[in-house]
Amino acid sequence: MAILRDRELTDSAAVAPAAAGAAVGGAQTQSRASRRSTLVSGLTVLATLLVFPFVVPSVYLQNVITEVLIFGIFAMSLDLLIGYTGLVSFGHAAFFGVAAYTAAIVATRYSDNLLATLAAGVVAAGLLAVPTGGLAIRSSGIYFLMLTLAFSQIVYAAAWKWTWLTGGSNGLAGVPRPKFGGFDFSSPATFYYLVLVFFVATFLALRRLVSSPLGHSFIGVRENESRMQAIGYDVWRIKLASFVIAGLFGGLAGALFSYYNGFVSPHDVYWSVSGHVMIMVIIGGAGTLVGPVLGAAFFLIVQNVVSSQTDRWPLIMGLAFIFFVLAARRGIVGMYLDAVAVARAAARR
Amino acid sequence: MTDLLRVEHVERHFGGLRALNGVDLAVATRERLAVIGPNGAGKTTLFNVIAGELSPTSGRVLLGGEDVTRRRPDQRAVRGLGRTFQKNNLFLGLSVFENVRLAVQRRHGVSWNAFSPAASHRTVMAETTEQLDTVRLRDRAGATVRELSYGEQRQLEVAVALACRPRLLLLDEPTAGMSPAETVGMIDLVKGLPPDLTLLIIEHDMDVVFALADRIVVLHHGEVLAEGRPEEVRKNPRVMAVYLGTDVTASGLVGADGVKLADCHSLADLVGGPPIEGERGALGP
Numbered sequence: 339m340a341i342l343r344d345r346e347l348t349d350s351a352a353v354a355p356a357a358a359g360a361a362v363g364g365a366q367t368q369s370r371a372s373r374r375s376t377l378v379s380g381l382t383v384l385a386t387l388l389v390f391p392f393v394v395p396s397v398y399l400q401n402v403i404t405e406v407l408i409f410g411i412f413a414m415s416l417d418l419l420i421g422y423t424g425l426v427s428f429g430h431a432a433f434f435g436v437a438a439y440t441a442a443i444v445a446t447r448y449s450d451n452l453l454a455t456l457a458a459g460v461v462a463a464g465l466l467a468v469p470t471g472g473l474a475i476r477s478s479g480i481y482f483l484m485l486t487l488a489f490s491q492i493v494y495a496a497a498w499k500w501t502w503l504t505g506g507s508n509g510l511a512g513v514p515r516p517k518f519g520g521f522d523f524s525s526p527a528t529f530y531y532l533v534l535v536f537f538v539a540t541f542l543a544l545r546r547l548v549s550s551p552l553g554h555s556f557i558g559v560r561e562n563e564s565r566m567q568a569i570g571y572d573v574w575r576i577k578l579a580s581f582v583i584a585g586l587f588g589g590l591a592g593a594l595f596s597y598y599n600g601f602v603s604p605h606d607v608y609w610s611v612s613g614h615v616m617i618m619v620i621i622g623g624a625g626t627l628v629g630p631v632l633g634a635a636f637f638l639i640v641q642n643v644v645s646s647q648t649d650r651w652p653l654i655m656g657l658a659f660i661f662f663v664l665a666a667r668r669g670i671v672g673m674y675l676d677a678v679a680v681a682r683a684a685a686r687r
Numbered sequence: 688m689t690d691l692l693r694v695e696h697v698e699r700h701f702g703g704l705r706a707l708n709g710v711d712l713a714v715a716t717r718e719r720l721a722v723i724g725p726n727g728a729g730k731t732t733l734f735n736v737i738a739g740e741l742s743p744t745s746g747r748v749l750l751g752g753e754d755v756t757r758r759r760p761d762q763r764a765v766r767g768l769g770r771t772f773q774k775n776n777l778f779l780g781l782s783v784f785e786n787v788r789l790a791v792q793r794r795h796g797v798s799w800n801a802f803s804p805a806a807s808h809r810t811v812m813a814e815t816t817e818q819l820d821t822v823r824l825r826d827r828a829g830a831t832v833r834e835l836s837y838g839e840q841r842q843l844e845v846a847v848a849l850a851c852r853p854r855l856l857l858l859d860e861p862t863a864g865m866s867p868a869e870t871v872g873m874i875d876l877v878k879g880l881p882p883d884l885t886l887l888i889i890e891h892d893m894d895v896v897f898a899l900a901d902r903i904v905v906l907h908h909g910e911v912l913a914e915g916r917p918e919e920v921r922k923n924p925r926v927m928a929v930y931l932g933t934d935v936t937a938s939g940l941v942g943a944d945g946v947k948l949a950d951c952h953s954l955a956d957l958v959g960g961p962p963i964e965g966e967r968g969a970l971g972p
Contacts, residue, residue, distance in 0.1 A: 551792045551808065552801040558789045561778040568738070568776070569790040569851050570764030571798065579799075 387534055391527040400526045401598075402642055406635045407530075407537040408594045413618040413630035414544055415587035420616070421625030422548055423580040424560030425475070428483045428612050429490030430588050432470070433463040435607030436493060437589030438596040439504055442513040445596070452516035452523070452532075456593050463589025464582055466493070471581030475574060478563075490612055497604040509603030513596050523597070533594055540587055544627055547583070556580050617655070621662045623669025632670045690749075691716045691855050691885045692737065697746030699732050699909075706732040707743070708909035714855065719886040721896045724906035725929065730889045731773070733906065734859055737887070738770045739763045751854065769853025771844045773860045773889075777832045783843055784828040788815045790850035815850070822846040822876060838869035845876065856880075858888045862895050874898050905929070 391400055412434055419425045437459035444458045474485040497504045504510065515524040516532075523529040547553045555576050558566045563573050596602050605611075614637065622633025640658065644651035666673050694712040698705065707729045714720050724730050735741040737748060739760035748756045755763050764770075778786050792798050792811050806812065819825040822842045832840060841861065848856060861877065862870045870892065877886070877899055890896045896903065897917050904914040905926050913923045920926055 546804070547801050549804045549806075550801045551797045551803075551805050551811075552799055554785065554789060554792070554805050555798050557781070558778060561780055562776060564760075565772075565776050565778065565847070566789070567760045568764060568770055568772075569847060570761050570793050571789075572759075572761050576798075583801075 384538065391530055397526045400530050402638065404526070404530045404533050404598060406631075406638050407533045408591050408598055409615070409618065409634040409638060410631035411537055411540045411594070412588055412591035412615050413622065413634045414540060414627055415584045415591065416615050417619050417624055417627055417630040418544060418548070418556070418580055418584045418587070420619050421627075421630075422553065422560060423556040423577060425577060425580065426479075426483050426616075427474075427486040427581075427584075428609070428616065429470075429474075429486030429488070430584070430615055431607050431609065431611035432486075432490035432493040433467060433585040433588035434592035434595065434611065434615075435490075435497065435602075436466050437463040437592035438602045438606055439497060439510065441593035442510040442596040442602045443503065445513050445516065446510060450514045450517050452518035455516055455597075456590070459593030459596070460586055460589040463592065464586045467582045467585025468578075471578050471585065475577040475581060487609060487612070490607065490609060494604055494607045494609070497607050504602075504604070507604065509601055509605075510596075511601050513600045513602065515597050515600075529598070533598070536590060536594060540590065541627065541631075544587070548627065552576075552579065617659055621659065621669055623671030626669075626671045629669050629671035636670065689716045690714060691718075691751055692887065693747075693749040694733070694737065695747040695749065697733070697736055697743045697748065699729075699736055699741060700744045705909050707736065709746070710906070710909065710911055712904060712911065714885055714887055716854075716885055717883055719888070719899055719901045720904060721888045721890055721900035721902070722904045722906055723890065723893075723896055724912070728906040729909040730906055731859075732909075734770075734857060734889055738768065738857060764851060764853075767854035768857065769848040769851045769855070770857040771848045771859055771861060773863055775837075775840045775844055777840060777843060777847065779832045782829055782831050783819065783824055783835070784815060786832065786843060787818050787846050787850045788812070790847050791815045791818065794851055818846055818850045821849070821879075838865055838872065841865060841869070841873060842876065845873075849880070853884070855885045855887065858886060858890075860890055860892075861888065862890065862892050870895065 387403075390403060394400065412430070415433075416427065416430045419427045419430070440462035441455040441459035445455045449455070470486070470489040474482055474489065477485060498506060500506070515522060515529055517523070521528075523532045548556070555566070555571060556579075558571065559573055559576050559580075566573050566576070592606075595606070599606075615634075618633035618637050619630040620633070621636055622631065623629025636658075637655065640655055641651055644654050662669060668675070690713040692712070692714040694710055697707050697710045699707040710729070710733060712722075712733075722730055722733065732741065736743050739755070739758055739762070743756065746756075747754055750763060750766055750768055753766065755766065755768075758766070778789065781789075788805065788811060791814050792805065792808065795808070795811050795814075797808055797811065800808075816825065816828070819828055822845060824839065824842055824846060827835065827839060832843065835843065841864075845858070845861065858877070862873050865873060874895055877888075880886070886899070888896070888899060890899075900917060902914065903917055903920040905912045905920060905923075907929050912929060913920055913926050915923070
C-alpha cells in the first residue's frame with residue numbers, strides 16, 4: 339500500500355502546474371513548453387521503434403522487443419487499476435489468459451483472421467471482467483486482492499480441466515499468426531509492426547483516458563473513496579468501469595501473446611503471471627503508464643539475459659524487486675524524475 | 688410548510704446503546720439550523736444518518752419531500768445534499784483545483800467522458816475557478832492539499848462541498864481545530880454563502896453557533912432536549928441543567944469567553960452574556 343501512497347506525488351507533480359496555469363491564467367507558456375518536450379520525446383521513441391527492425395536484423399531481439407510491447411500493453415492495463423484507481427488486483431492474468439485461449443481457439447478452429455480472433459479474445463476478457471469485477475469490488479484492500487486471485491485461479495482450473503476446449507495440460511499448440519485482408523503477419527518483423535500499432539494505440543487511448551474526466555474520477559476514487567461518495571459519485575460503478583477497461587486491454591495483450599507464442603497453456607493463466615505483471619508495474623512506477631512499460635522491458639530483458647546464464651533468474655529478479663520496493667518506491671520513472679529534479683537544482687545553482 | 692429536510696422519529700442503536708432515541712427534526716428551506724449538545728449526545732450519529740453514512744434502526748429521513756432513508760450517500764448528494772467533514776477529508780495528493788473540479792465535473796455530468804481531456808471542458812474549468820474565488824483559495828489553485836495550512840484545508844473542505852451546489856449543506860464542526868483568527872474567517876465565509884442555501888451545522892464552538900444559526904436544536908442522550916431561537920435556547924432551564932450537569936463537565940465544552948463549562952455558574956457565562964450576535968471580542972484580532 340505504501341507504494342500507492344508514494345506514487346501520488348508523481349501524479350500531482352505532473353498535473354498541478356497545468357491546473358494552476360488553467361486556473362490563474364498565467365504559466366500557460368511553461369505548460370506548453372513541457373507539452374512540446376513530451377511530444378518530442380514521444381516521437382523520438384516512436385521513430386526508434388519504427389526503424390528498429392531495419393537497424394537490428396536479429397530475429398531474437400525483434401522477438402524480445404515484440405514481447406516487451408505485448409507485456410507493456412498488459413502492464414499498462416494493470417496500471418489503470420493499481421496506479422490510477424487504487425485497486426490492487428492480483429488476478430489480472432485471468433483476462434490475459436482467457437483472451438489468449440479464446441483467440442487461440444478461434445484461430446485454430448474457425449478463422450485466423452486478425453479482427454475475428456482479436457475481437458473474440460477481447461470480448462471474452464470483457465465478459466469475464468464484468469461479473470468478477472462486479473463481485474470483487476464489493477470488497478477492498480487485501481480482500482479485493484484475494485478475490486481477484488481466487489477468480490483467476492478458477493480460470494486456471496478451468497483451463498486445466500476443460501480438456502475438450504483448452505487441451506488441458508497439453509495446452510493449445512499451433513496457433514497461427516493472424517491474417518488480415520490477404521496480408522499475413524508471419525515474419526517476425528511484420529508481426530512486430532502489428533504489435534507496435536496496438537501498443538501505440540493502447541498507450542494513446544489510456545493516456546487520453548487518465549487525463550479525461552473519467553480518468554480523474556478513477557484518481558479521485560484512489561485518493562479518497564468516501565469523499566467521492568459525498569460529492570455524488572457512484573464509486574462502485576467507477577471502479578467497475580476501471581476494472582472492465584483494464585480487463586479489455588489485458589485481453590488485447592493476451593490475444594497478441596497467443597499469436598506471438600503460437601501456444602497457450604494453463605501456465606499463462608497461473609497466478610505467477612499476475613505476479614509478474616504486478617512486479618512490472620511496481621518496478622516501472624505505478625500511476626505513470628510509461629513506467630509499467632519500462633518495467634516490462636526491464637523484467638523481460640533481465641529474464642532473457644540472466645536465464646541464458648543461469649537457471650536462477652527469479653532470484654536476480656527478486657533481488658531487483660526488493661531493491662525497488664525498499665529504495666525506489668516510485669520505480670524507474672520515479673528515479674528518473676528525481677534525477678531530473680537534482681540536475682535542475684544543480685543547474686540553477 | 689416547505690421543509691427541505693425532515694428527520695422523522697429516527698432511532699439508531701449500537702448494540703445496547705441507543706445513540707439516537709427517536710429524533711424528530713425539520714429544516715425549512717433557507718433556514719440555518721445548528722445542532723448542539725454535549726459529547727455523546729448523538730450529534731455525529733444524527734449527522735451520519737442524514738448524510739447516509741449510517742442507516743437508522745428505525746425512522747425516516749426525507750430530503751425535499753422524498754424518502755431517502757435507504758439511499759446511499761452519493762445518491763443523496765445527487766439529490767442536493769452536500770456535506771463537509773469534521774476531520775478534513777480531501778483528495779490529499781491532488782491540487783486544490785482538482786479537488787474542486789471533481790465536484791464540479793460530477794454536477795455537469797461529464798464524469799463518464801473518457802475521450803476528451805478534462806482541461807478541455809471550459810465550463811467546468813471556469814466554474815472551478817469561480818468556486819475557488821468564493822472561498823478565497825484561487826491563488827492556491829496549483830498547490831496540493833498537503834501544502835495547505837490547516838485553515839486553508841478547512842476552507843477547501845467547504846469549497847468542495849459547495850462546488851456540488853447543494854440545496855442543503857451539512858457542516859460538521861466547520862471550525863474544529865481552527866485558530867481564533869481562522870474561526871473568524873470561517874464564520875465570515877459561512878455568513879457570505881448564498882441566502883437560498885439551507886444550512887445544518889453541528890458545532891462545538893458556541894460563538895460560531897450563535898453567530899450563524901437562526902435556530903438551535905439541543906440534543907441530549909439521543910433525544911431532542913430543546914429547540915428554538917438562540918436566545919430562547921440560552922434561557923431554557925433544561926438546557927442549562929444539561930450543560931451544568933455532570934455530562935457537561937466531562938465534555939469539556941468551551942464557552943464564548945473561553946470559559947470551561949465546568950466553571951460556568953449559569954448559561955449566561957457559557958454563552959458569554961448578552962452581546963452574542965456578531966460578537967468578535969472573544970475571538971482575538
